[in-house]
Amino acid sequence: MVTADIDNILNRHSGAGRDHLIPILQEVQEAEGYISPRAVAKIAEFLNLPASKIYGVATFYNQFRFHPKGRFHFMVCRGTACHVKGSQKVLDELTKQLKLEPGQTSRDRLFSLEVVACMGACGLAPVVSVNGEFYAKVTPRKLMEIIQECRQKEVVDV
Amino acid sequence: MITLTVDGRTVEAKNGEMILSVLRREGIHVPTLCHMDGLPPSGACRMCVVEVEGSPTLTPSCSFPVSEGMKIKTATPRVLEARRTIVKLLLANHPDDCLYCNSNGHCDLQKLAQDLGIRERVYRGPRRVQEMDMSSPAIVRDPGKCILCGRCVRMCEEIQSVAAIDFIGRGSRAKIGTAFDGGLNVSSCVNCGQCINVCPTGALSERCYIDEVIQALNDPEKMVVVQHAPSVSVSLAEEFGLPAGKDVDGQMVAALRRLGFDRVFDTSFSADLTIMEEGSELVHRVKTGGTLPMMTSCSPGWIKFIETFYPQLLPNVSTCKSPQQMLGALIKSFFAEREGVDPANIVSVSIMPCTAKKFECARPEMARNHVPDVDYVLTTRELGRLLHQFGVDVNALEPSPADTPFGERSSAGKIFGATGGVMEAAIRSAHYLITGKELDDLKIQPLRGLKGCKELHIEIDGLKLGAAVVSGLGNARKLLDEVVAGRNDLQFIEIMTCPGGCINGGGQPKNVDPEAVQARLKALYKIDRDAPLRTSHSNPWIQRLYKEYLGEPLGEKSHHLLHTHYTMRNIPMAQG
Structure with missing residues (x-):
C-alpha cells in the first residue's frame, strides 16, 4: 500500500x-x-x-513533482543544444496538444509532461523522451505521430 | 562604546550594533523593504545599502555591524542609484494600478518610487497572470502585487508560529503561498492579519465588507446597529492624520450615527459581561476541580490556533464567547425583543481592530435559527475608508455617548484592547467576587506593558492564583508547550493572538512605527486611570441586564446565549 x-x-x-x-x-x-x-x-x-x-x-528543486506520472510520461529537453534546434516550439506544441502545462498530468492519467534541462543526447536535438524512450530531431509534425502512437497503444492494451 | 563617522559627523554606537539601527537613531532614514524590527536581519531586499569606506561593494546596513572608526556615507550618488535600480526592477513586473489599489497612499513601494523620484517604467518584465486568493473570509491575497520581500512569511512563521505560507518555487517563478498552493481557507491560517500589517504593498488586505454595510444602511426595512471594540477609539484617529494614541471615542460614536447606524453600542460593555461570565467560570472551575489552567477565549485567531495545533487543550479554553459575539447574541435576542424587531431584520455590524473577527462571526455556532449574531465586521482601516467615502470628518464632530442598553462600560472592559487587560479586569472582579471587597489599588502593574509574556502570582483570601498573560502566538506556543509538559502553577492564562493585543491587531492602521502601538496602549491606560467606573461588576447596566434578563452568570440564559463550544480542526497540512 x-x-x-x-x-x-x-x-x-x-x-x-x-x-x-x-x-x-x-x-x-x-x-x-x-x-x-x-x-x-x-x-x-x-x-x-x-x-x-x-x-x-x-x-x-526541479526534481520533485506533485502530480502522479501519467501512463505516458513525456520529457522535453530544454538544454542549450535542443533550445538552439527549436525545443521551445516543440514544448509549445506539446502543451497545446496534450492541454497540459509542464509538471501536470492529464485527468485520465494518460499523459504527463515534464521539462528537463539536458538529457545528454545533444546530437539528437531536439529530444523528447516518452517513458524513457528517446525520440530524435522532433518536429511538431512528428509529435503528433508520437502522441497518436501512445493513444493507439492505450487502445490495444485495453 | 565605539565611535564612527556618518556622513562626516562623528557618532557613537554600541559594539555589535547593526549600521541601520545607528543610522535610525541618528535620524537618518534609510529605506528598507524586508527589514522587520525585533527579528534577525534577512538582508534580502538591498534597499538599505550604504557606502562604507574601504569596502569595494555597497554594504547592506541592516545586516552589517558597526566597527571602530568606520566611515559611512548614506546618500552618495552610487547609493541612490543602487536603490533606484532596485525599485525600478521591482516595478518591472508590477501591475501599474496604484489608483485602484487598496494600498494606495499606504504603500511602501509607492512611497519609495516617489521618494527616489522614479518617473518612468525603465525595465519591462513579462507579467505573470496570478489568481487572487479570495478563499478566506478574512484575508485576500493578490500575488500579482507581491514583491517577495518575505515579511508576511516571517511574521507568520517566526512571530506567530503558524507558518501557513512560505515561498514556493524559485527564481522568476517564485511566489508566496500555502502548502500545495491551496487557498488560505484550507491552510493553517488563523486569520490574524499580521501579514497584512507588515505587507509593504497591496498584496495582502482584509476581505472588505464596506459595500455590504452601505447597502444595509440604505435598506429602509433593516435596523442597522453597530458595536465598536475597545481598541478602535484609540487608533481610528491615525486614519485621519491625527497623532497615534488620541482617543476619539465620543467623536467616533457621533460619526457612526452620521453614517446612518440606528444604534451605536460599545463592545467594552460586553467585555464587562465577559468578565462576569469568565470570572464566574474560573471560580467555578477552581472550586469544583474543573480543567485548569483556564484560558481566555476573546481572541478568535487564538481560538483557531488552539483548535488547529493543540486540540488536546480545548477543554482548558473558557466556554465564553468573545465580547463581539456576546453582544451580537444579545442584540438579536434581548435587544430585538425589547425593541419588538424581528432578529432577521436587524443587521449587526461590528468595528474591530481584527481580521479574525470576520472569520469568527461566520462560524456556524455563532448563529441561531440561521441568523448570524454579527453580520459584518469592518476593521479600523475599513471604518476609516467608509468615513472618508461619506465625507465624515471625525475630528470635526461633537462627542456623543453610545446608546443604551449596551453603551455604558467600565474601564476594565476598555483595557481589553491591550495585552494583559482581560487579566487585569478579571482579577479586579475576581477579588470582589471572592472577598466582597475591592482591590486597594486597581492598577495591576505586572500585567501592564507590551512584553510578550507576563506572569503574576497572587493570593486572594487564601486562594492562590497563578496568572499568565501572553500575546503573539509564538509566545503562546511556548507557554502551551510548558502546560502540555506538566506545568501546574497556573490557573488562568490570557492569550491574545497579536503581539501587544488588539491595539496592534491585524485590522489596525497600517505602516505604523512601534511607537504608535505604545501610544495606543498609553491612551487605554489613561482612560482607565481617569474613569469613574473601573470594575466590570460595578457596571450598573451589567447588573440590570442580569436582573432583567440573564438571571445569573453561568445561568441557563447565559449558557444559551453567551457560551459556545470548539471544534478540533483536522487540517492535515498543519504542523508547527
Whole structure:
C-alpha cells in the first residue's frame, strides 16, 4: 500500500532532523512517483515542520513533482543544444496538444509532461523522451505521430 | 562604546550594533523593504545599502555591524542609484494600478518610487497572470502585487508560529503561498492579519465588507446597529492624520450615527459581561476541580490556533464567547425583543481592530435559527475608508455617548484592547467576587506593558492564583508547550493572538512605527486611570441586564446565549 511505503521510509529515518527532509522527499518520490499532499502531511508530522515549508523546499528543486506520472510520461529537453534546434516550439506544441502545462498530468492519467534541462543526447536535438524512450530531431509534425502512437497503444492494451 | 563617522559627523554606537539601527537613531532614514524590527536581519531586499569606506561593494546596513572608526556615507550618488535600480526592477513586473489599489497612499513601494523620484517604467518584465486568493473570509491575497520581500512569511512563521505560507518555487517563478498552493481557507491560517500589517504593498488586505454595510444602511426595512471594540477609539484617529494614541471615542460614536447606524453600542460593555461570565467560570472551575489552567477565549485567531495545533487543550479554553459575539447574541435576542424587531431584520455590524473577527462571526455556532449574531465586521482601516467615502470628518464632530442598553462600560472592559487587560479586569472582579471587597489599588502593574509574556502570582483570601498573560502566538506556543509538559502553577492564562493585543491587531492602521502601538496602549491606560467606573461588576447596566434578563452568570440564559463550544480542526497540512 501507498501509505505503508511512506511509513517504511520514515521508519528508516527514525530520529532524523530537518536536514533529512530532502533525502526523505527523494525516497518518497522514488516509491510513489510523486509527492502527494498526504505524503507532505506525514513528513510534516514526522519532522515537526510546517507543511508549507516542506512544499516550499520541494518546489525549489526541479526534481520533485506533485502530480502522479501519467501512463505516458513525456520529457522535453530544454538544454542549450535542443533550445538552439527549436525545443521551445516543440514544448509549445506539446502543451497545446496534450492541454497540459509542464509538471501536470492529464485527468485520465494518460499523459504527463515534464521539462528537463539536458538529457545528454545533444546530437539528437531536439529530444523528447516518452517513458524513457528517446525520440530524435522532433518536429511538431512528428509529435503528433508520437502522441497518436501512445493513444493507439492505450487502445490495444485495453 | 565605539565611535564612527556618518556622513562626516562623528557618532557613537554600541559594539555589535547593526549600521541601520545607528543610522535610525541618528535620524537618518534609510529605506528598507524586508527589514522587520525585533527579528534577525534577512538582508534580502538591498534597499538599505550604504557606502562604507574601504569596502569595494555597497554594504547592506541592516545586516552589517558597526566597527571602530568606520566611515559611512548614506546618500552618495552610487547609493541612490543602487536603490533606484532596485525599485525600478521591482516595478518591472508590477501591475501599474496604484489608483485602484487598496494600498494606495499606504504603500511602501509607492512611497519609495516617489521618494527616489522614479518617473518612468525603465525595465519591462513579462507579467505573470496570478489568481487572487479570495478563499478566506478574512484575508485576500493578490500575488500579482507581491514583491517577495518575505515579511508576511516571517511574521507568520517566526512571530506567530503558524507558518501557513512560505515561498514556493524559485527564481522568476517564485511566489508566496500555502502548502500545495491551496487557498488560505484550507491552510493553517488563523486569520490574524499580521501579514497584512507588515505587507509593504497591496498584496495582502482584509476581505472588505464596506459595500455590504452601505447597502444595509440604505435598506429602509433593516435596523442597522453597530458595536465598536475597545481598541478602535484609540487608533481610528491615525486614519485621519491625527497623532497615534488620541482617543476619539465620543467623536467616533457621533460619526457612526452620521453614517446612518440606528444604534451605536460599545463592545467594552460586553467585555464587562465577559468578565462576569469568565470570572464566574474560573471560580467555578477552581472550586469544583474543573480543567485548569483556564484560558481566555476573546481572541478568535487564538481560538483557531488552539483548535488547529493543540486540540488536546480545548477543554482548558473558557466556554465564553468573545465580547463581539456576546453582544451580537444579545442584540438579536434581548435587544430585538425589547425593541419588538424581528432578529432577521436587524443587521449587526461590528468595528474591530481584527481580521479574525470576520472569520469568527461566520462560524456556524455563532448563529441561531440561521441568523448570524454579527453580520459584518469592518476593521479600523475599513471604518476609516467608509468615513472618508461619506465625507465624515471625525475630528470635526461633537462627542456623543453610545446608546443604551449596551453603551455604558467600565474601564476594565476598555483595557481589553491591550495585552494583559482581560487579566487585569478579571482579577479586579475576581477579588470582589471572592472577598466582597475591592482591590486597594486597581492598577495591576505586572500585567501592564507590551512584553510578550507576563506572569503574576497572587493570593486572594487564601486562594492562590497563578496568572499568565501572553500575546503573539509564538509566545503562546511556548507557554502551551510548558502546560502540555506538566506545568501546574497556573490557573488562568490570557492569550491574545497579536503581539501587544488588539491595539496592534491585524485590522489596525497600517505602516505604523512601534511607537504608535505604545501610544495606543498609553491612551487605554489613561482612560482607565481617569474613569469613574473601573470594575466590570460595578457596571450598573451589567447588573440590570442580569436582573432583567440573564438571571445569573453561568445561568441557563447565559449558557444559551453567551457560551459556545470548539471544534478540533483536522487540517492535515498543519504542523508547527
